[in-house]
Amino acid sequence: MxxxxxxxxxxxxxxxxxxxxxxxxxxxxxxxxxxxxxxxxxxxxxxxxxxxxxxxxxxxxxxxxxxxxxxxxxxxxxxxxxxxxxxxxxxxxxxxxxxxxxxxxxxxxxxxxxxxEEQVELENQARETFVKEWVSNRFDDEKLFAARGWMFGINIYKSRVAVLLEMSGFQEYWHKRIEKSDVDVKEELNLQRYRRALESLISQHFPEKNEHVLIPNGSSSYMLLLSVDEHKENQKQKNLITYRIKEIQQALEVTYKQKSVAGVGSLCGSPGELWRSVEEAERALRFGVDHQRPLYYFEDLGVEAFMYDLSESFRQDFIQRKLRPSQLKLIPDCLHTLEIFYKNNGSIKDTAEVLHIHKNTLQYRIKKIGEVTGYDPRNINDSTLIQIALAFYKIT
Missing domain, CATH: 3.30.450.40 (GAF domain)
Known part of the structure; x- marks a missing residue:
C-alpha cells in the first residue's frame, strides 16, 4: 500500500x-x-x-x-x-x-x-536504533560502529554523561484521552506530534554545532547523551549540566505546562562504558520520581544506588522486620522524626529545632522507637539498618 x-x-x-x-x-x-x-x-x-x-x-x-x-x-x-x-x-x-x-x-x-514526514521518521528510527545499540553495548567492531555514528553526525569517542528526562503525568493523561470510545486515529497522530514537539523544544536548548545526542526513550521520556569536557573539574561539569537541564525543564513547563524529572549518570570516557552511565541515570531518575525531586544525580545517591536491584518482596520483609511500621504509627510523626534526626547527624538539639519540639519530647520519641523496633536509632550499627529500612519504605 x-x-x-x-x-x-x-x-x-x-x-x-x-x-x-x-x-x-x-x-x-x-x-x-x-x-x-x-x-x-x-x-x-x-x-x-x-x-x-x-x-x-x-x-x-x-x-x-x-x-x-x-x-x-x-x-x-x-x-x-x-x-x-x-x-x-x-x-x-x-x-x-x-x-x-x-x-x-x-x-x-x-x-x-x-x-x-515518513522519510524523516525513518531516518530518526535508524538513528534511534544506532543509539540504542550503543547504550546497550551491542557492537563488536568499534571502528565500524564509529563509522556508522559519523553517518548520523555522532562521535562515539566524546566523553558523555547520560541523562534520562521523564515527563510527569504524561502516560496517564494520554491514556485517558486515547481510551475514550469516540477517539480516532487523529488522536494517535496528535500524540506523536506532541512527543516530537517536546523533542524539538529540548533540542532547541542545545548550542549550535553541539555534539549532544537526543532520542525518545519509551513513550514518556527522552535520553540525552550530553557531551562533556572531561578536562573540567567535576563541580564545573555538574554546574553546566544542571544549568542546561533546568533550562530545558523550565521551557517545557512554560511552553507546554509539562513538568519533568531528570536522572543523571556519571561521566563516561569510552564508547563501551556508556551503558553504565545510562543505567545510573535510570536509578537516579527512579529516585527522583519516588521522592518528587525534579533533578537528581546518581553520584548523590546513598543506599538508594542499589535498592532498586532488590525485589519488592525483599524490601517489604526488611521494612517489617526493622521498622515494624504498623506499631510505629502509634508514635507521633515517628518516621519524619527519624528522617530529620539522621539529616542532622543525630543531633538532638538541631533535630528538635527543625521539628519545633522540646528536646525531651524528641528523646522520648527516639526511646519509644527503639523499644518498638528493637533497634536504637542512636546506636551506629542499629542506625545503619534503620536508615536502609527508611530508604526502602520511601519507595514502597
Missing amino acids: LIPKEVAQSIVHETESIMNRNINFMDEEAKIIASLNPDRIGDFHEGAAEVLRTKQKIVISSNETYQGAKPGINLPVRLHEQVVGVIGITGDPEEVNQLGSLLQRMTEILIKEAYL
Missing part, C-alpha cells in the same frame, strides 16, 4: 473541513481506504480504477456509471510523477467540478508532507 490508511483518513478529514463535502480516498487497487462514510471502507470503486488506468480525471454523473461509485468527480493523486491513489468528491458534478483542481492540489501537498 503506497498510502497508509491513517494518512488517507487524515487527508479526508482535512479536506472535508475546508470544502464541507463528502470526500473519499482510493488506493492503487481502487479500494476505498478512507471516507467520511465508514460503511464504504473496503469497497471497490470502479471509477477510481478508470482514473488509475487513464491517469486522468473522471466525472461520474449517476450511480449506474461505475460500480461502487456515486455521482461526483474523481482525480489522480501524484507523488514524484507517480499516481499513488485517487481522491473523489461526492455530489452534483457541475457543482463539485470547479473544486476538483483545488482538491487535487491540496491532496498532493498533504501527501508530499506525509511522505517527507
Whole structure:
C-alpha cells in the first residue's frame, strides 16, 4: 500500500473541513481506504480504477456509471510523477467540478508532507536504533560502529554523561484521552506530534554545532547523551549540566505546562562504558520520581544506588522486620522524626529545632522507637539498618 490508511483518513478529514463535502480516498487497487462514510471502507470503486488506468480525471454523473461509485468527480493523486491513489468528491458534478483542481492540489501537498514526514521518521528510527545499540553495548567492531555514528553526525569517542528526562503525568493523561470510545486515529497522530514537539523544544536548548545526542526513550521520556569536557573539574561539569537541564525543564513547563524529572549518570570516557552511565541515570531518575525531586544525580545517591536491584518482596520483609511500621504509627510523626534526626547527624538539639519540639519530647520519641523496633536509632550499627529500612519504605 503506497498510502497508509491513517494518512488517507487524515487527508479526508482535512479536506472535508475546508470544502464541507463528502470526500473519499482510493488506493492503487481502487479500494476505498478512507471516507467520511465508514460503511464504504473496503469497497471497490470502479471509477477510481478508470482514473488509475487513464491517469486522468473522471466525472461520474449517476450511480449506474461505475460500480461502487456515486455521482461526483474523481482525480489522480501524484507523488514524484507517480499516481499513488485517487481522491473523489461526492455530489452534483457541475457543482463539485470547479473544486476538483483545488482538491487535487491540496491532496498532493498533504501527501508530499506525509511522505517527507515518513522519510524523516525513518531516518530518526535508524538513528534511534544506532543509539540504542550503543547504550546497550551491542557492537563488536568499534571502528565500524564509529563509522556508522559519523553517518548520523555522532562521535562515539566524546566523553558523555547520560541523562534520562521523564515527563510527569504524561502516560496517564494520554491514556485517558486515547481510551475514550469516540477517539480516532487523529488522536494517535496528535500524540506523536506532541512527543516530537517536546523533542524539538529540548533540542532547541542545545548550542549550535553541539555534539549532544537526543532520542525518545519509551513513550514518556527522552535520553540525552550530553557531551562533556572531561578536562573540567567535576563541580564545573555538574554546574553546566544542571544549568542546561533546568533550562530545558523550565521551557517545557512554560511552553507546554509539562513538568519533568531528570536522572543523571556519571561521566563516561569510552564508547563501551556508556551503558553504565545510562543505567545510573535510570536509578537516579527512579529516585527522583519516588521522592518528587525534579533533578537528581546518581553520584548523590546513598543506599538508594542499589535498592532498586532488590525485589519488592525483599524490601517489604526488611521494612517489617526493622521498622515494624504498623506499631510505629502509634508514635507521633515517628518516621519524619527519624528522617530529620539522621539529616542532622543525630543531633538532638538541631533535630528538635527543625521539628519545633522540646528536646525531651524528641528523646522520648527516639526511646519509644527503639523499644518498638528493637533497634536504637542512636546506636551506629542499629542506625545503619534503620536508615536502609527508611530508604526502602520511601519507595514502597
